Amino acid sequence: MRSLTLHLKIIIAILLALGIAIISYQVFVLKTPLKESEVDNLWTIDAKINFEVKGTKPVSIQFYVPPKGGDYAVSNELFLASGYGQNVTNQQYNRLVTWSARAVSGQQTLFYRLNLTKRFSDEIENSTKGDMWRSPIAVAGPEREAVDRLVKDIRSKSANVSTFITTTIHTVNDPNNSDVQLLLNNKDSIESKVKAIELLLSHAYIPIQQAHTLQLSKSTNQSPILWIRSYIEPNKGVDNRDSSINGTSGNWYYFNPTNGDIGLPDDQVVWWIGSDDIINVENGTKARVNFSLDKSELTAINLAKLTAEGSNLTEYSFYTLPISTQLAYQIMLMIPFGVLIILLLRNVIGINTLGTFTPVLVALAFRETGIVFGMIFFSIIVFFGLLLRSYLEHLKLQMLPRLSIVLTFVVMLIICVGLFSHKLGFERGLSISLFPMVILTMTIERLSITWEERGANFALKVAIGTLITASIAYGVMGYQPLIYLVFTFPAILLLLVAFMLAMGRYRGYRLLELFRFKAMLK
Incomplete structure (x- = not known):
């Protein structure tokens, strides 16, 4: 009898542990909402692509679209390019859609639409490691002397890779620094400053990448915002050889190239990585992309339905059924x-x-x-x-x-x-x-x-x-x-079965029997 009781307790404990573990995984890892009434933002982004073809020519358009993963999940993608063939390629950090047609002429308009939500994010981006070292960019003459002076000064003011990058950004944005003005060549655009930052960091063997983002705010004509990022691991000093970065693990760190702030704001979503333009049109001219963003609110159950099919972690969800x-x-x-x-x-x-x-x-x-x-x-x-x-x-x-x-x-x-x-x-x-x-x-x-x-x-x-x-x-x-x-x-049903098993050994009085035998108790 004692062994039977122990057997029953073990089964109940296993069911409880398994049920709680599965539910906790859904809540804390998959970020599944506990209430149907909980709402979250759903962003709809439209990209309108215009270009012109003079005469009748074969055309190939390459357009960067957001990678699947990271802080935002991509769902309900819609490509509208009538008369064009289409192919989507997954690259190391990006996704590239290629449209092509044999004979095109005149003004052309293509559309791309997607929905973004923070629910059920796979966070693939953070698992992709970056380069830890790069060779210096070749430079000669007065520019080389300016770079050496600036790198020496920045190294003396920084303690690790992250502070070296932020100090470099502050230095490049100093309008009174003559060495910086020599490198910028009287160009004050953010693209010129990023090139100068990359030049200086390369001479400290620190690789960076350009990250182009969109701000999630209602707008009808938004342009991508340029950031830089670097993959930093522990125990890396100002020249990627020693020291530490406050004990943090290897990760991508984003930097604002205008003020040195670290970390992307919550309203920024990465669209593509690299120095290439967002669009490249072969045999086409005057290519431009206009972004329009709109926000709506969906309940938790609708968000689950929307993203279940697009996530590997929820492919067995009931929401994928008819x-x-x-x-x-x-x-x-x-x-x-x-x-x-x-x-x-x-x-x-x-x-x-x-x-x-x-x-x-x-x-x-x-x-x-x-x-x-x-x-x-x-x-x-x-x-x-x-x-x-x-x-x-x-x-x-x-x-x-x-x-x-x-x-x-x-x-x-x-x-x-x-x-x-x-x-x-x-x-x-x-x-x-x-x-x-x-x-x-x-x-x-x-x-x-x-x-x-x-x-x-x-x-x-x-x-x-x-x-x-x-x-x-x-x-x-x-x-x-x-x-x-x-x-x-x-998995709540596992907890239910555990409770039923526990109730199976109940041998106590029923409440109505207490009233039935009330006189006898007196």
Whole structure:
């Protein structure tokens, strides 16, 4: 007996640990929302591409699109390029779409649209390592002397790679530094400053990359923003050889080339990496890209549906199923909670019902008819069915013919009640046909047997207990926040099974028995 108890406790502990682990993974790793009412921002970005072809020529367009991964998940991509062939290529840091056509002439317009959301991000970007060393960019003459002086000065003011980069940025943005002005050659654009920053960092053997971002704000004509980034690992000094960077692990660090701030703001999304232009058109001129951004809010369940198909981590989600199948699964997943209610009401409270699963099936029927009409129709059909069953008892029929007659009578009664309610304007009465006819027939049979064996009062108590239990189960099984939780986190059923196993050893008094034996206790 002691080994059996230990065995049961081990099973319960395993189920609890497994269920909690799966749910925690969904919540903290996949960022799955706990509430259906929780909303998140969904950004829709339109890229309008225009260019001109003089004459009739074959055309090839290469356009950078955002990589899948990182802080934002890409979904619902739409490429609109009528008459063009299309190919999307995954590169080390970018994705490149290529459109091509044999003969094109005149003004051309292509569109690209996508949705971005922070939900279910795979964070692929952070797992891609970058170069840790680069050779210096060749420079000679006065520029070389200026670079040597600037690098020496920056090294004296910095302690590691990250501070060396920020100091370099501040130095390049100093309008009073004559060495910097020599390198910029009187050009004050951000592109010229980034080239100067890259030149100086190369002589400290520090590689950087250009990162082009979009700001997530409602706008109709936005241009990409230029950032720089560098992959930094621990124990790297100002020349990538020693020292440390405050103990941080290897990662990509983004720097604002105008003020040296570290880290991308939350409203920035990386569109492409590198010094190439966002678009390159072969045999085309005057190529330009206009970005339009719009924001909408979606509930958690809609975000889950939107991103489930695009994420490897959620490819087995229920949200990838067809809608009709999802609705059926939602009903199926709630049945164990109806059984749990019956378990508590029977074993803890002490309410008598007609079996274990009959109230659950009646509760499922209440989902179609509604609780009020369902209870009324259930009572009417069972009442008249009991009258018929009582009459058939006097005929001394065998059980199978008796059940067949009761079933036929139930069908006829359901039809009559449906027609009568329709004439009175109660359209919900038509849903009575969804009641399981066999269940109603067996309910009538079992109630009549209980009536004969235990008396009318006990049969009435059982019927009322069945209705009460079915009503409570209907309320729990139809509670929308619980439906969302179970459908989104099906591992909750493991916790439910663990609780049922624990209840399987309950041998204590039921609450109604305390009232029953109240006089004896006194």
